Amino acid sequence: MSRLQRVAGRDPRAGFRAEGRDCTTSVPQGLLKAARRSGQLNLSGRNLSEVPQCVWRINVDIPEEANQNLSFSSAERWWEQTDLTKLIISNNKLQSLTDDLRLLPALTVLDIHDNQLTSLPSALRELENLQKLNVSHNKLKMLPEEITNLKNLKGLYLQHNELTYIPEGFEQLSNLEDLDLSSNRLSTVPVSFSSLSSLIRLNLSSNQLKSLPAEISKMKRLKHLDCNSNLLETIPPELAGMESLELLYLRRNKLRFLPEFPSCRLLKELHVGENQIEMLGAEHLKHLNSILVLDLRDNKLKSVPDEITLLQSLERLDLSNNDISSLPCSLGNLHLKFLALEGNPLRTIRREIINKGTQEVLKYLRSKIKDDGPSQDSVTETAMTLPSESRVNMHAIVTLKILDYSDKQAPFIPDEVFDAVKNNIITSVNFSKNQLCEIPKRIIELKEMVSDVNLSFNKLSFISLELCMLQKLTFLDLRNNFLSSLPEEMKLLIRLQTINLSFNRFKMLPEVLYHISTLETILISNNQVGSLDALKMKMMENLSTLDLQNNDLLQIPPELGNCVNLRTLLLDGNPFRVPRATILMKGTAAILEYLRDRIPT
Structure with a gap:
């Protein structure tokens, strides 16, 4: 039974009433023609105050082009074409x-x-x-x-x-x-x-x-x-x-x-x-x-x-x-x-x-947990809170395994800081809140042991190759600097899990990050990021947290919805119009679902 015969029982005028001429302004004929072939019609955002009759009757009436063409090719046999299965008039x-x-x-x-x-x-x-x-x-x-x-x-x-x-x-x-x-x-x-x-x-x-x-x-x-x-x-x-x-x-x-x-x-x-x-x-x-x-x-x-x-x-x-x-x-x-x-x-x-x-x-x-008694606690508190006469915090080196030279507003790290390490094991480096314009070259001396590096609140405009040699690095804090790019050599950081790039000058998500498969957290808020590659991001199977707040994203690629491993996706403060704020408020799962629904099929 043809499509026309199937609907004839519903409307006695079926097959004898041509589409209204008023449809041509609100719904282009080409759109209706395509809908008859695909079974899908999208009239979203057309300022419609009512649904045109030609939309309701798309399965019923003879299409306009049938009155102008007496010999139909296979693509124009409107009576054989599919019924409408998907209608979007949002x-x-x-x-x-x-x-x-x-x-x-x-x-x-x-x-x-x-x-x-x-x-x-x-x-x-x-x-x-x-x-x-x-x-x-x-x-x-x-x-x-x-x-x-x-x-x-x-x-x-x-x-x-x-x-x-x-x-x-x-x-x-x-x-x-x-x-x-x-x-x-x-x-x-x-x-x-x-x-x-x-x-x-x-x-x-x-x-x-x-x-x-x-x-x-x-x-x-x-x-x-x-x-x-x-x-x-x-x-x-x-x-x-x-x-x-x-x-x-x-x-x-x-x-x-x-x-x-x-x-x-x-x-x-x-x-x-x-x-x-x-x-x-x-x-x-x-x-x-x-x-x-x-x-x-x-x-x-x-x-x-x-x-x-x-x-x-x-x-x-x-x-x-x-x-x-x-x-x-x-x-x-x-x-x-x-x-x-x-x-x-x-x-x-x-x-x-x-x-x-x-x-x-x-x-x-x-x-x-390792401290044995209150006396040890008191030593810890005193050593950590009282001003030290030495420029190097030896207690932090020996007990906490931290090389700490932070909040000094220094333009460089003195050699005596690295000399103080001697035979001690160092797992963390904290050079934050200084005036560093480059990463100290002697940091490479710690490449066999350091896992955490904090270089935030400095004046870094580039990343040196020495940092890229820290192959045990899992945590890297570079926020509040002058960075606009990252070197390709950073892909050598094969254990890096968390990187903080907030408050810098990035205009795009650094390409090298897509190639660090161990990354679990990327924090890049308050930059000028205007684009990201959702297809490459989908390959980052360990990425669970992505903070893109307060950037310049004009649109969010729907394919980002396929990044199903993301548990935290933060997008507030960008100039895009969709997803709307009501979607963002519902959390990561809702955002990803919204984006997936908009991937072109």
Whole structure:
């Protein structure tokens, strides 16, 4: 049966009504012709206040070109061409959709985000093949009950509307895998949600929820649950029995206690920042065997238990802005890549050490484990805090294995600094906060042992080959210099994991970084970076943190969404228009998903 005959039963005028002439100004004929061949039509950002009739009737009417051509080639046999399966009419000025929507029964994707819709037509129920429906960023106050007829729907995106409740029968969407209800006005979640047995991702953030139904734990496939920015005071204990849960977001609520998670063996990220949690105990930590990210910032914690060492997989720990006065030395035994401590009244670790970054803090805590008694502690504190008569801090060299000549505002590093090393093992070099215009050549003497180098807050405009010879280097801090490029020889740093290039003069991501396969963290904020190669970045399989804040990026390549290993991607402060700020606020996973959806097929 031809396409024309199939739809004839729906409209008695089918095949006898030519397309309206008014379509030519809003929808080019060439676009419609291409849509008949591909089954896809994109009318995004065309300032449309209504959908032209020729779009609704694209499967029904004889196309304009048929009236001008009596001999059809194979490419022009419009009656044999495909039905419309994907319609994108986002970023327009639509206030309503007509029931003519039923004339597109083959649709699998309907994207109408960023319009001014206040309702959806009842004809929606006839789109039985629909798999993805995006009505985000509109003005919907309610959903039609007919939406529950979309049995094949897998993705439903309703974020940033004005919904106050969910219609009865919503649980009939048994194939739904991704549901976004964030930024609405919901005060309750229906118990019937537990019947959404295929759901993998549920976003309820930025609503007015005061509680979650215990039945939500029956979602056996749910991996991602986002309840950020609500009014939750407690979490039902049943939530801890969700065996498939991997990502749980509970930021910006009113939680006083951290829930226990005895069954959440797969939980990789737990975000409970900006709550009112006062205590962190062993019972809260002992089951988090797979946790990679633990966000506890902006709470009321007074201490961290020794049992924190149970979290052997932990990579990122955020404890900033709490009331913590001391840290257990055992924390130093974790393999953290990121530790945030700002805003705590810490008395046992000096600010200078905290400012040096995660690895320095962990190294300091490990050194304290080795101390045998209080007398050793007092020697440590005195040697580190009292002004030394010597220009070289010998205690730092002998005890902490740090060659420290920082904050001297010196134009060069004196030879006596390197002479003081003698036969001691040095793992860290700190020459920050000086006036260095070049890296001291004698740094090459440490190439067999040094792993951390801090050259921040100097006047470096180039990197010397001597630095590139430090083959055991894992951490390199070059922020606040005058650098605009990096030498190709830096690819010799075959163990480098973290590089900080913030506050320099880079106009592009240095090419050599793409060739350092061990890199896990690149910090290059506050430069002038205008482009990056997403395809090369995808090859950087170990890269988990990329900070590009406050640069000159006019666009973000959609292919960056394929960099699925990224756990932290920071893009704020760039002049690009998409992704929009609302996407950036939702975090790395949402940004990557947004970009992947926009990769040309």
